[in-house]
Amino acid sequence: MTGAGNWTWLLPGRVPTLIDAGTGDPRHLDAIEEALAGAALAQVLVTHAHVDHASGVMALAERFHGVRFFKMPWEERDARWPVAWEGLSDGQVVEAGDEALRAVHTPGHAPDHLCFWHEASRSLFSADLAVKGTTVYIPPHLRGDLADYLASLDRVRALKPARLFPGHGPVIEDPDAVLRGYIEHRREREEQILAALRGGGATPEALVPLIYRGLKEQLFQVARETVLAHLLKLEREGRAGRHEDAWHIIEP
Numbered sequence: 001m002t003g004a005g006n007w008t009w010l011l012p013g014r015v016p017t018l019i020d021a022g023t024g025d026p027r028h029l030d031a032i033e034e035a036l037a038g039a040a041l042a043q044v045l046v047t048h049a050h051v052d053h054a055s056g057v058m059a060l061a062e063r064f065h066g067v068r069f070f071k072m073p074w075e076e077r078d079a080r081w082p083v084a085w086e087g088l089s090d091g092q093v094v095e096a097g098d099e100a101l102r103a104v105h106t107p108g109h110a111p112d113h114l115c116f117w118h119e120a121s122r123s124l125f126s127a128d129l130a131v132k133g134t135t136v137y138i139p140p141h142l143r144g145d146l147a148d149y150l151a152s153l154d155r156v157r158a159l160k161p162a163r164l165f166p167g168h169g170p171v172i173e174d175p176d177a178v179l180r181g182y183i184e185h186r187r188e189r190e191e192q193i194l195a196a197l198r199g200g201g202a203t204p205e206a207l208v209p210l211i212y213r214g215l216k217e218q219l220f221q222v223a224r225e226t227v228l229a230h231l232l233k234l235e236r237e238g239r240a241g242r243h244e245d246a247w248h249i250i251e252p
C-alpha cells in the first residue's frame, strides 16, 4: 500500500525536527544522521500511527539519544511503539527547524491524522491526506472515516496551500486541483454505490464487483473496506440502512 515507499521530512536548524518516523530502516537512519551533519535530532513529529509512519520510533530513539516524540494520541495504537510519546492537539504550534508549524487535525485516513502547516510559505506537510495520482485508503477497521476525510479535505482547501509535502509520492504543486479531484471522485463513487443499492439489498462483498470492474484479487479487501466506508457515511447521513450485513438505500 505504500507504493515506492514513504517520505519523512527533515527540518534542520535551531530545533532539528523529523516529520514522520519511517520504519527504522538502517539506511534511513544513516541518511538522517548524514543530513544532520553533527547536530542532534531534537524531535520527531509523527503524523499518524500507521506502521509506515510510526514504527521507526524505537530505532530513532536508539540512534539519536534524547530525541522526543510527538503525535496526537491514539492510545491503543501508540502503545505498539513504546517510546515516551508526548501529545499534540489541533492548532498547537510547534517550533521545528528555524520555523513554526501548526498542527492541523485531519482525521479520515486515520483518527489521529495530523498535517503540519507552515504559514509563511503556505506549505503543508500533508502525510496521507493526499497522494498524487491515486486515492487515499479509508479503512473502517482501523477507524478510518470517510465523512471525516471529506471534512478534512475541505479544511485543508480552506487554508489555500501553495504546496503539499506528502507521506507518499511526489510533492503536490497544485493542491486545490488534487483535493477537489478527491472530493469529486468520492461523490462519483457514492453515486455508483447508491445506484447499485437501488437494485436491492446488498452486502459490501456483493457491491465490490459492481463498483470495481476487473479488480485484482489481492485488492478485494481494500475495495471492500472502501465500499464499507461509503456505506457507513451514508448510514450516518440517514441515506442508507442495513439488516444484518445487507445494506439498502433510504430514499428521502
Ligand SMILES: [Zn+2]
Pocket (backbone or CB within 6 Å): 048, 050, 053, 109, 110, 128
Ligand atoms: Zn497511513
